[in-house]
Amino acid sequence: MLFSSIPFLYYFLPMVLMVYFLAPRKAKNTVLLVSSLIFYGWGEPKLLFLMVFTIVLFYFCGLAIGARPSARWKKAWLLVSVVISLALLGIFKYADFFIGSFNTLTGLSIPLLRLTLPVGISFYTFQSLSYTIDVYRGSVPPQKNLLSFGAYVSMFPQLIAGPIVRYADIDRELEERTHSWEGFSLGMGRFLVGLGKKVILADNFALLMKLFRESDEKSVLFYWLYAVAFTLNIYFDFSGYSDMAIGLGRMFGFHFPENFNYPYLSKSITEFWRRWHMTLGSWFRDYVYIPMGGNRVRRGRWVWNILTVWMLTGLWHGAAWNFVLWGLFFGIFLMMEKWVPGLQKLPNALRHGYVMLAVIFSFVLFNANSLSQAAGDMAGMLGLGGLPLISAPAVYYLKSYGLLFLMGILGATPLVKTLARKAADTKAAWVLEPLVLAALLLVCTAYLVDGSFSPFLYFRF
């Protein structure tokens, strides 16, 4: 089930909210668990067992680790949780990628598994891993209540597209959280803003991308429109989902971590990754990069650590070579920024321009169906192959989407937030805030009813 769908907005969510707030405090986590399993089973009824298995596996591994056995047994239980969950992730998400690559290399034709990819498996696997690793490190106690733990792993607001909420982020709130009307209202507002980002901005940019792919009249301008459209699409799609998740969490009394901080303002790739998908970046830093030795090793080993982490980051996003290259692309830029002197001294405009160019090209690679399509798209952007500079459809769509591009570019800066904060304490806010939120609800509903409906990009991860 998508957040940006009529069944979620007008059937599932209202029903869950009603039951949740009518339920006694002790039963609230059970309500969350049951509703999350329904939410997950709605799209994947046959794969519900995998979710339940993951909950049970990590619950018992957490208990076993937390029971303070010998160091060897602690490590063994940790390994059980890591190996089994990564094996499941590997089988469901990566098996066909590796088999296909192996077949290509060797000329063999080992049959593919063609398994359905369980929605959100990368997110809930990483969240669960953070739990057993943190229990192993002693930074959080194990959760003794299976229902509460199940509610954490399966919690529908952030189950399928993040942010990656570590157990340590909400362990206290799982036991004791405050439900306030103030928090509910803030959460609702945040949810509606995220819904607007997804439905009004991201989905309309997605439509332009589809029109680009279908067109036989490509031009350099059209390739750039496509590339910028996807750069905005993926930001508003993913940050919109994160806003909705954080907003829903707030409505239920949780404080989820932020996932985006205006990444397109960055003046270096290092800064970009501190602002983009922050919970994934910090997860890899804390659970992969630092355990590998981080930067406190010889330079050769450091290079290896960086490339490994970024290759894994790419692979986390999808089982295809373009994702691997996408991760390595950023790894190389990050190393360059560390070791090439003078980059930080360039004027801000140049640094910002360089970051945006790198990011736009990286997303063209990211969104391609194959490496050859990525190469073709980049060649198109560079005007190679005798492509015309402009074409009739490119000019038409530039005119048609001009305002949307402007809204997207301004929306990717803190401008709107700053204006909203300035207006928040004025009398006008009493009228403006509910008016804007109601308009967002109505317009998004109108788009959904009209059938402009596209799945979240991050579902496949």
Next chain:
Amino acid sequence: MKKRNLAVLLLWAVLTGAAWLLPARELSQAERRPLAQMPAISGQTILNGKFMTGFEKYSLDQFPLRDGFRTIKSLFHFYGLHQLDNNGIYLAKGYAVKQEYPANADSVAHALERFTHLYEKYLQDSRVSMAIVPDKGYYLQDGHLRMDYDRFYADFAQELPWAQQIDLRECLSLEDYYRTDIHWRQEKLAKAAAALCQGLGVGAFDPEEFTVTALERPFYGVYYGQAALPMEPETMYLLENAVIQACRVYDYESGKENPVYDLGKLTGRDLYEVFLSGSRSLLTIENPNSRTDRELILFRDSFGSAMAPLLLADYAKITLVDLRYIPIDRLDRFLDFHGQDVLLLYSIPVLNNSQTIK
């Protein structure tokens, strides 16, 4: 709670309540289609996902004020986001127009192949004419995407040398089409009918031979529903005379006879079906008052339904064939081809999306 947002929660709750409690509707008049109903729930439909898929369709189709919400979307899309079209439909000079762009080379090739097959199999003894009906976009030069119409017409002229091309482009104008519909207006077809009569080599078309009758029911065309914009309904007119009234139409599908103007369709989903009862695969119109004993086979799409009555004066029999509903290779089971006049009358929207031609 920040009390100022209570109104938003209330609005959400009211819409939710309406979605849960309002009875399901059967049909959408604006979209001319049945609406999805609540799917059956069982262990099997849940496990195979059919219940979920069905419920998603149901919740979208049965959402309260569905048409109103679709209008909000269209208005926001056009006036809020300043988009030039909404799902490929745009407004120009008060007309809702479907953007027919680009020319679909595969579709043109398919149509050419089918027509060539038709000619080689049945029509080599006939005098064949072809007329392509332009879409409304042909008459608009307003910054929207336009296909290369000259090339489109030239492709058919070059690849079908056995057919005499009758060019209708100069015989029509934007005003000859409905504002809310894809089709042309029958009462405005005098020039086009005259061009066709001249091309077919029959007597000149005389508009004075017809009286114009307005239908009482307002006409909401197909783009009215698709565009979901507040447009005024139109009046549909029929051209009538004694010749048309005396004709009988035989429908091969139902085996029934109908009048040329099927007034039984006045209460149907689409008022345009008044012309020859709408989409039918094979019809013959017998004209007892024809000035000659000539026969015409009209291969056509829905535009032909409004034009055929205007060609009756000099034909004792007109056979109308819609190749979207009957395959070419099965025609000889029903028709005897013996050198009748033949006219291929097809609109650009069909030729540019011709995969349905069998």
